[in-house]
Amino acid sequence: MSAVSRKEKADASDVVIIGGGVVGMCVAYGITRHGLSVTVVDEGDDAFRASRGNFALVWVQGKGIDNPDYARWTSASANLWQSFAAELSNEAEMPLFYSRPGGLMACLSENELERRVGALERLHRRVPDTAGFDVLDHAQMKKMLPAIGPEVVGGTYCAADGHVNALRLLAALHRTAGRRGVIYRPGEHVSRIAVSSDGFRIHLGERELFGRKIVLTAGLGNRDLAPQLGLYAPLVPQRGQIMVTEKLEPFLDYPLGTIRQTNEGGVMIGDSKEDVGFDKGTDSRTLATIAMRAIRTFPRLAGAQVVRSWGALRVMSPDGYPIYDQSRQCPGAYLVTCHSGITLAAAHATIIAKAIIADAWPETLHAFSAERFDHVQEPA
Ligand SMILES: Cc1cc2nc3c(=O)[nH]c(=O)nc-3n(C[C@H](O)[C@H](O)[C@H](O)COP(=O)(O)OP(=O)(O)OC[C@H]3O[C@@H](n4cnc5c(N)ncnc54)[C@H](O)[C@@H]3O)c2cc1C
Known part of the structure; x- marks a missing residue:
């Protein structure tokens, strides 16, 4: 065996994930649950990281107003959150401060309230199986939130909404990943990925990593990486x-x-x-x-x-909804990216991770392919 191939073997994993934000770490968490080896490559502290700067809502209310598939997907993830949070928190030995008391939107004029209620009613008519909502007047709001001011005319309440401590979530995912043997390589910018018959070679300066499968979860960085794998990420x-x-x-x-x-x-x-x-x-x-x-x-x-x-x-993405794809040109390469990565964390750690392991993309994910953007794929 040559020095290069010995080194390649040492740096080989079943799955290499590019990007160690909440999306990448949820996918890693889900994959390691099934016993596969995973390496996560991530940039340094100066990188763009939505996972460290977000508002930390696990939110259903009003999601997918123009997109029933997204409304259902969001609801499904929010419903998985309780068990996901309990398992992760237990394994990481760290509270995530997740709770699901329901969430409110406060309106400061009758016009605002009317528009909001109209939009939620439209969504509910299109997707009757998504979480319901209540319309509250000022007095009803005041009962739930005694500190509201007189300008609040009313609002809406959805029992399916919740929130978490997003930094704890990310820390717990990293801690658990470490304990499950995930190799985390921070401070590495991936710019070139080579496709071979047996997998993917990721160039890191002088060194090379090998993965049988590769998952792009590099947030805004996916845009440049995706075309190398026959994927499309117009983010x-x-x-x-x-x-x-x-x-x-x-x-x-x-x-x-x-x-x-x-x-x-x-x-x-x-x-x-x-x-x-x-x-x-x-x-x-x-x-x-x-x-x-x-x-x-x-x-x-x-x-x-x-x-x-x-x-x-x-x-x-151009329509604000996730992009989930498996590459046709490069089997074994996947793209997982979205806004609302906190809300969708539970679905990424379960449904998406399983789909990657099984190489079987469930029907529910088809609506989120980048093919909806009508892009002609360039040869890799
Ligand atoms: C202001 C704000 C509020 C938000 N509020 C909410 C909310 O309330 N609820 C909710 O569900 N979502 C919310 N979000 C969205 C949520 O934060 C994101 O969907 C989620 O963090 C995306 O995670 P990510 O892992 O895809 O991306 P990121 O966190 O951006 O991580 C991407 C990672 O990839 C790495 N990377 C990029 N390029 C490369 C490369 N070439 N090589 C190696 N590594 C690379 C980066 O270093 C980074 O660590 C909010 C976002 C913002 C900005």
């Missing part, structure tokens, strides 16, 4: 800005779509939707707009100190 960044207050006495028993109190007491407020390319900064005008709405909703926030604010980039 663009969309910035969201979030701020967090000092720790406050618990006063929010339910998460709202843009305001939630964390297990530590800080109130997270966000988030904007901005088309600013790869700029993950913040600007005071946007933060002031976000803060003003939060104060109108909960006047007591006017006296709270903001201790941190940040911008993070969403991983957006």
